Amino acid sequence: MSAVTLERGLAELGLELPADAQGKLLAFAALLAKWNKVYNLTSIRDAGQMLTHHLLDSLAVLPHLGDIERLADVGSGGGLPCIPLAIATQGREPVLAISSIETVNKKASFQQQAKIELGLATLTVLNERVENVRPDRPFDAVISRAFSELADFVGLTQHLLRPGGRFLAMKGVYPDDEIARLPANFRVVEAVPLTVPGLGAERHLIIVEKS
Numbered sequence: 059m060s061a062v063t064l065e066r067g068l069a070e071l072g073l074e075l076p077a078d079a080q081g082k083l084l085a086f087a088a089l090l091a092k093w094n095k096v097y098n099l100t101s102i103r104d105a106g107q108m109l110t111h112h113l114l115d116s117l118a119v120l121p122h123l124g125d126i127e128r129l130a131d132v133g134s135g136g137g138l139p140c141i142p143l144a145i146a147t148q149g150r151e152p153v154l155a156i157s158s159i160e161t162v163n164k165k166a167s168f169q170q171q172a173k174i175e176l177g178l179a180t181l182t183v184l185n186e187r188v189e190n191v192r193p194d195r196p197f198d199a200v201i202s203r204a205f206s207e208l209a210d211f212v213g214l215t216q217h218l219l220r221p222g223g224r225f226l227a228m229k230g231v232y233p234d235d236e237i238a239r240l241p242a243n244f245r246v247v248e249a250v251p252l253t254v255p256g257l258g259a260e261r262h263l264i265i266v267e268k269s
C-alpha cells in the first residue's frame with residue numbers, strides 16, 4: 059500500500075484530512091488485509107486495489123455529506139464506508155457521530171477492534187439487523203454501499219431517519235431501474251457522479267428523500 063498513492067488520491071478528491079488521518083487510513087487497510095484471511099471481509103486481496111476500491115471509494119462521498127451530525131452506515135461489512143469516513147472526520151466541528159450497523163458478528167467484531175486500535179471515538183458499532191435498531195435519536199442521514207437495491211434500502215432504514223433526513227446510496231452505474239422501482243413517496247433529490255482516483259469505473263451517490 060503506497061502512502062504516495064493515497065496522498066495523491068486524496069488530493070485529487072480535494073480532501074484535506076486531519077494530520078494523522080493518512081496514517082490511520084493505511085493502518086485500517088493493513089488491518090483489513092490481515093483479518094480478511096480469517097473473517098472474509100472483502101474479495102479484494104491486492105493492496106493497491108484496497109486503496110482505490112475501498113478507501114478512496116468510501117471517501118469520495120465525504121464532500122457530499124453536508125453539515126450533518128448523525129450518520130448511520132447500514133450493512134457496513136468490514137467498515138465501509140464508515141471507518142474511512144470516521145477517520146477523515148475526527149476533530150470535525152460539528153462532530154459527526156457515525157453508527158455502523160452490521161448483522162454479521164465477526165464483521166462487527168472486526169470493526170470494533172479497528173475502532174479501538176485507530177482511536178475512533180465518534181464511531182459506534184452495532185451488531186444488529188438494521189430492522190431491529192431503535193436509535194435514541196434519529197439520524198440526519200443513512201448511507202449504504204453494496205447493501206441492497208434502492209427500494210429495499212429505503213424500506214429497511216426509514217425508521218432510522220429524522221423527518222427531512224436523507225438516504226445516501228453509493229452505487230456504480232446510474233441505477234435507472236432501481237430508481238424506477240422506488241416507492242412513490244420517495245424521490246431522488248440529487249444523483250452525484252463521483253470520480254474515484256485510480257478506479258476506472260462509474261460511481262454515483264444517489265440522494266433520496268421521503269416526501
Ligand SMILES: C[S@@+](CC[C@H](N)C(=O)[O-])C[C@H]1O[C@@H](n2cnc3c(N)ncnc32)[C@H](O)[C@@H]1O
Pocket residue numbers: 132133134135136137138139159160161162165186187188189202203204205
Ligand atoms: C455486500 S456487503 C457490503 C459491505 C460494505 N458496505 C462494503 O461496501 O464493503 C453487505 C453487508 O450487509 C450486511 N447486511 C445484510 N443484511 C443486513 C441487515 N438486515 N442489517 C444489517 N446488515 C445487513 C451483510 O452482512 C454484509 O456485511
